[in-house]
Amino acid sequence: MSSSESPPNTGAVTRIDGKGRNWQRLGYRRIVQLLVYTVIIPTVLLLAIGIILMFVGASFNLLFGILTVSFVAVMVTGVVLVLVFIRREANLSELQADFVSKVSHELRTPLTAIRLFAETMERSKDDPETQEECRKHLVQESERLSRLIERLLDWGRMEAGRKLYDLRIEEGRAIVDETVKEFRLERYAAEGVEFVVEVPDELPKVRADRASIVDLLLNLLSNARKYGGTPPRITLRAYTSDAGDLCIEVGDNGQGIARTEQRRIFQKFYRIDDRLSRVREGSGLGLAIVKHIARAHGAHVDLQSDPGKGSRFTLVLPPLPKDAATSAEEIAVNA
Secondary structure: OOOOOOOOOOOOEEEEEOOOOOOOHHHHHHHHHHHHHHHHHHHHHHHHHHHHHHOOHHHHHHHHHHHHHHHHHHHHHHHHHHHHHHHHHHHHHHHHHHHHHHHHHHHHHHHHHHHHHHHHHHOOOOOOHHHHHHHHHHHHHHHHHHHHHHHHHHHHHHHEEEOOEEEEEEEEEHHHHHHHHHHHHHHOOOOEEEEEEEOOOOEEEEEHHHHHHHHHHHHHHHHHHHHHOOEEEEEEEEEEOOOOOOOEEEEEEOOOOOOHHOOHHOOOOOOHHHHHHHHOOOOHHHHHHHHHHHHOOEEEEEEEEEOOOOOEEEEOOOOOOOOOOOOOEEEEEEO
């Protein structure tokens, strides 16, 4: 980058000065202070008066004291609920602002590459080899941009409850084979990644939207590549559980995930370490999409991970009911 160029703005939405202060956090603290000064302190004084009145002896004072204490209890409950909802909204607002920043950066990257390759093609009209190389990269970056946009559109449909899943009876082996094929086609899987596949010949049939399940598994494989060790070692293993479920496990050799973070990583926009998010691509939606797709199939994703020992995500798809038809039946499900 030349000295005349300025670095891309990837996080200015929530920062206000060189000290790195966050307006949303400051706003939340000011609301808490306002509640303390205008509500909580008078409420405590009122509660003290009510308790004193309950013990002075007169019937009227006893009734008034009970009403005062009841009023204080209702007010305290209201204040607690207000604080909880304000805190939740502040966190969600901060996550959404961070999400917009990250997605803007993710969109800018392929668009910048497309522009540079187009300019290179324009300057090298007499160089067929360079033009062919640029054409290849243009296709790759266009596909990358399309995947990102499609993911955002998919998430929008999921959030609105308009995502349609085409559930059919599928062979478990066919789902895994398609996932392996798609992942190996990705340019990043060709070099620097050790990819180990352990799949038996016989796997149970399941009722699933194959494209969605493949997308779910590709999200897990992509995370294993990004957060794996150096070099990344990714394992894809499929097996049948004792209950007859189809289990598909994706493992990596990365740093692992602390137990305190294991529930939160499936939340939308959430990423474990924002410092990593600045150098690793991603919008924070991958595992939220995984959770949504699994839930729509009546399935679940188990996580086994310890710091320093890598992670294993296991998709558990329920088996077909005993009375299910063996033909390719179709069920449309909105989720």
